[in-house]
Amino acid sequence: MAYKxxxxxxxxxxxxxxxxxxxxxxxxxxxxRAYCKLHIKSGSNSVxxxxxxxxxxxxxxxxxxxxxxxxxxDDQPGDDRQLGLxxxxxxxxxxxxxxxxxxxxxxxxxxxxxxxxxxxLTLNVLPSQVEMGISVRPFIPELEKTRTxxxxxxxxxxxxxxxxxIESMKTTVGAYTDLIEQHAVLNKPETVDxxxxxxxxxxxxxxxxxxxxxxxxxxxxxxxxxxxxxxxxKNKVRYEYFSGxxxxxxxxxxxxxLVYIQNIAIGFIMGWTHFPEKSWKNINFATNPLAxxxxxxxxxxxxxxxxxxxxxxxxxxxxxxxxxKSGFQQIGLWNSENDYNSEVYDPAADFTYEFSFVASPD
Numbered sequence: 001m002a003y004k005x006x007x008x009x010x011x012x013x014x015x016x017x018x019x020x021x022x023x024x025x026x027x028x029x030x031x032x033r034a035y036c037k038l039h040i041k042s043g044s045n046s047v048x049x050x051x052x053x054x055x056x057x058x059x060x061x062x063x064x065x066x067x068x069x070x071x072x073x074d075d076q077p078g079d080d081r082q083l084g085l086x087x088x089x090x091x092x093x094x095x096x097x098x099x100x101x102x103x104x105x106x107x108x109x110x111x112x113x114x115x116x117x118x119x120x121l122t123l124n125v126l127p128s129q130v131e132m133g134i135s136v137r138p139f140i141p142e143l144e145k146t147r148t149x150x151x152x153x154x155x156x157x158x159x160x161x162x163x164x165x166i167e168s169m170k171t172t173v174g175a176y177t178d179l180i181e182q183h184a185v186l187n188k189p190e191t192v193d194x195x196x197x198x199x200x201x202x203x204x205x206x207x208x209x210x211x212x213x214x215x216x217x218x219x220x221x222x223x224x225x226x227x228x229x230x231x232x233x234k235n236k237v238r239y240e241y242f243s244g245x246x247x248x249x250x251x252x253x254x255x256x257x258l259v260y261i262q263n264i265a266i267g268f269i270m271g272w273t274h275f276p277e278k279s280w281k282n283i284n285f286a287t288n289p290l291a292x293x294x295x296x297x298x299x300x301x302x303x304x305x306x307x308x309x310x311x312x313x314x315x316x317x318x319x320x321x322x323x324x325k326s327g328f329q330q331i332g333l334w335n336s337e338n339d340y341n342s343e344v345y346d347p348a349a350d351f352t353y354e355f356s357f358v359a360s361p362d
Contacts, residue, residue, distance in 0.1 A: 005078065006039035006085055009118050011047065011108060028126045029098055034090045037076065040108070046084035049074075050261075051237075053109040054088065057117075060125065061099025069094055082358075098127040165205055172198050237261055244289035247330065249276050252350075254331065256289035265361045267294060269301070269331070270354035280307065281345045284323050284330040294359060296328035303355035307333075310347040320353045 028034075040047040054072045059065050072088045074081040088106070101123040109115050237259060244254040254271030273285050288296075302321025309316065323332040333351075 006037045008039045008041055009106065010041050010043065011116050011118055012043050029095055034095065035076075035087050036090075037078075037085075037087050038072070038106075040084035040086065047108075049081045049084055049086055049108075051111045054086075055107050055109075056088070056090065056094075056104070057107060058104030058121075058123070059102045060095075060097050061101065062097045063102065064096070066094055095125050098125050100124050165202060169198065169202060235262065240293070242289040242293065244271070244287040244331065246273070246286050248283055248285060249279060250274060250283075250285040252286075254286045254289055256293075258290065258293060260361055263361065265359050266356065267301075267359060268354065268356045270352075272352045273350065275349045277348050278346055280318075280333060280349050282332070282334050284326060284332040286331045288322050288329055288331050291322075291327075291329045294357075296322045297324075299357055299359055301355055301357045303353060305333075305351050305353045307349050307351050309349040313347055318351070320351075320355070 040049055049072070054070075055067075056069045057067050070088060070090045072086040073079075074086055076087040079085050079087055101121070104121040104123045106118045106121070107115055108118075239260075240258040242256045242258075244256070246252055246254070250273050252271060252273040254269070254273070256270075257268045259266045259268075267290060269288075269290060271286070275283070275285065302319060305318055305320045307316040307318050319334045321332065321334075322328040323330045326332075
């Protein structure tokens, strides 16, 4: 799947007011799980959609509002969540009337809960080819669907048994009414016994039914709770932090972090270093804080940084990376080009650095 198959959506909201979905996606009335492939960008950079949420908002051509609808995944060929290449799925029942949508847009929520919306979208819904004026099932959010199912189950549970008990009670009360009409007067103990014989069995039956209902609801809620707990544990994010030590007269700090997400590990190495005079020519300046946790021999890692010499000397591009000659136990600084002779290394200098990588946890 090439980039051209994805619609670019820029969250910086450039000059263009609308993004036209027509050439990438046209919905049809009654569509179920329709989807559109999107490339989420911020200016010229792709947006890493890891740990982000995305929803669709807007009004259809009948001015019916839809909010917080649908979601995205990276399960289609060519998708890459870290590169912002995703597939957005519209929920079943959202396309109920043909025509252009009004005020349609996507909203992206970051890990910190902050929201950012895209520019307005041009979305055209075609009529159903099966039958014009097709009866479309209404769009119902997932929470509302779940609540409806639970209410329906509660209404139907043991309803027939309650009806049978009421019919039995009506028969017994009818027989007692006949006795009254025949002037068969009962004394107080007999009346109490008759009433007890009617009320107590009904109360026992009702208590039994309520206990059964309570047990069933409790069992279902426990199953839901266990499933939610399992899903949270499966998607649990773990962190590990490590520190390195400065070498060769350098001062500053260096740290490393590993973030475990399911079956991948994301690593970061960052810090700030001050080099004394005449020292920053191809030098190992610190120990590698992640050397004991990560095998760097098969994992390219490093970054080009900008050296900031003291005084008037111009800034210099250098390469910062784990040093192969030290068995990747140290972090070094090298010329990014082969111009070793003309370079001046006399003044003290500073630089900050940060590079990341993705590796298997094993």
